[in-house]
Amino acid sequence: MYRYKITFAYDGTNFSGFQIQPNKRTVEQTLKNAVNKIAKHPTPAIPVIGSGRTDAGVHAINQVAHFDIPYHLSNESMRKALNSILPLDILIKKAELVDNDFHARYSAHRKTYRYRVDQGEFVNPFKRNYTAHFKYPLDLQKMKVAAKDLIGTHDFTSFVASGSQAKSNVRTIEDIIIKRDKIRNEVVFDFTGNGFLYNQVRIMVAFLLEVGSGQRPVDDVCKVLAAKDRTLARMTAPASGLYLVNVDYGTNGEKD
Amino acid sequence: MYRYKITFAYDGTNFSGFQIQPNKRTVEQTLKNAVNKIAKHPTPAIPVIGSGRTDAGVHAINQVAHFDIPYHLSNESMRKALNSILPLDILIKKAELVDNDFHARYSAHRKTYRYRVDQGEFVNPFKRNYTAHFKYPLDLQKMKVAAKDLIGTHDFTSFVASGSQAKSNVRTIEDIIIKRDKIRNEVVFDFTGNGFLYNQVRIMVAFLLEVGSGQRPVDDVCKVLAAKDRTLARMTAPASGLYLVNVDYGTNGEKD
Known part of the structure; x- marks a missing residue:
């Protein structure tokens, strides 16, 4: 498995916040759909771990998340692949292959x-x-x-x-x-x-x-x-x- | 009847353009609803005449329209009354009582x-x-x-x-x-x-x-x-x- 850290912006206006909720459009669900599409829909689905939640209507300039995927892509290919799938209110600014001990939530200092x-x-x-x-x-x-x-x-x-x-x-x-x-x-x-x-x-x-x-x-x-x-x-x-x-x-x- | 000229801004993102269309959210219909509410819903309904149409998704910083209403309100009261009814993606910047020969469309020079x-x-x-x-x-x-x-x-x-x-x-x-x-x-x-x-x-x-x-x-x-x-x-x-x-x-x- 390869772990990627992604840094991304979103316009929170049309999202019911970051965290997945049933029958709601959320940032986490939207990212998860994109990552699992790139990974050809494995079972179980790959989770996307954010640095933390944001509420409905809250925006992000540089939110961070990580996920593990069984394919290796260059950082630039991963960024482009995600942006080509994601809607325009989320923009992946950076994708980086990182060590497996990087954790978007627990590794955050501030x-x-x-x-x-x-x-x-x-x-x-x-x-x-x-x-x-x-x-x-x-x-x-x-x-x-x-x-x-x-x-x-x-x-x-x-x-x-x-x-x-x-x-x-x-x-x-x-x-x-x-x-x-x-x-x-x-x-x-x-x-x-x-x-x-x-x-x-x-x-x-x-x-x-x-x-x-x-x-x-x-x-x-x-x-x-x-x-x-x-x-x-x-x-x-x-x-x-x-x-x-x-x-x-x-x-x-x-x-x- | 009193003729009012209104100058207004709108975010066109969530409107199907200016002009009234059945079952669509339009700027003209939204304004017309507000004006007729202030006029206590007369029959026939009061029309709102814009300086011209804008397409779906097009914005306005200073669009102009006029309408005739059987009540006299001060300019400031009219502006406030409209803004209190209108949704936040339309803002009335100015309301002015004008001569009855003013026409938002035909009087426009440029x-x-x-x-x-x-x-x-x-x-x-x-x-x-x-x-x-x-x-x-x-x-x-x-x-x-x-x-x-x-x-x-x-x-x-x-x-x-x-x-x-x-x-x-x-x-x-x-x-x-x-x-x-x-x-x-x-x-x-x-x-x-x-x-x-x-x-x-x-x-x-x-x-x-x-x-x-x-x-x-x-x-x-x-x-x-x-x-x-x-x-x-x-x-x-x-x-x-x-x-x-x-x-x-x-x-x-x-x-x-």
Whole structure:
């Protein structure tokens, strides 16, 4: 068997998320169909292991997965074969033959998620599936101060959705970068950490938007973290603004 | 009756074009439903008259239409009322009470269409519905020289699709601007004229792409125009790259 690592983008708009669900169009199922077609439909079917799930409507710039296949193809042939089968809302950017101990999920060191907030007066029809809309002025300085308190190793129980099945809610956020994109009239958040809980990024974004628009004090983060109470963070920003932008393996040609 | 002019954007991806067709989701039908809801569903139903049709998948940044309604609302109330009813892929940018002799179609002096060509190596999943994809290098200078021969008053029979019902194929193109957008890695065409035939812009774009990529000589335009033969222009660029960006009425607060 040959193990391939694939790095791919998808527009999450028309997918019911990454994970396979019966009778739903999912990224995992779509990839699995393509891989099994290339492998001439073996029994049992070859699974495709992603670095992690994304929810319905969430996008990816560089998601990663791996699979084992009984045929050897050059990296470029594998990339082209997959792209020729896949629909246009998934694009394989890279396919690499990797060691059999590479695992898309367990080998991941850190992930970066981006969140795009459109600041236009109205919902832009062309951005409705690709950003969240928030028309109120945002004080970036306030959000940056609040974000600093989220960085580090914390119990993020106050920032996890009720559906989470994580055993521990302790995670480490390495960095949060908040920038204004003047050309697009957006505010863009980049979160890098060793892992994120269910809806954690979207809950943190909604929290920071409350801080930036003056609905919540700048020093609220420590209090809410300490309370370990989900009801205090209240809101969840919509899926449409969220992008998985990088999964870092620290090796394998990836930047550390 | 009060006549309102509306200026609106739409993402054409999920519409079967502008014009009403039975059992299809169209821009005209969607607008008509909203206007008649505001007018409390009179009989006969109030029609909505657009400046012209756009095909399935074609977008608009500033399309214009008018309708007559038995109630007077402030411009801002009309805009808000429509937006509160319309789906998010149509956005009313402006509503204006206008004279009863204003006609969205017959009062139009000129229109501007934009065409976006993405030059990435692969189809970008996020741009698949919003650009055409053309990966081969384009010589802008060559396209600009060829475009000059399209400007002016010509019989565009060689550049009209077979479904056209126009009585005359003579139209005037006032300007063609071709620019490279380095940030987006796109080439963008802006066509301004007193009217365009069925698929004319998309056929001209495909022609210019052939010139820009060296598949057709720069001085081919005059020959093809003179031949009045549609088979010479051959290709039609896809609907996804096309945007109606402006309808100019020369009055009514619009720039001339």
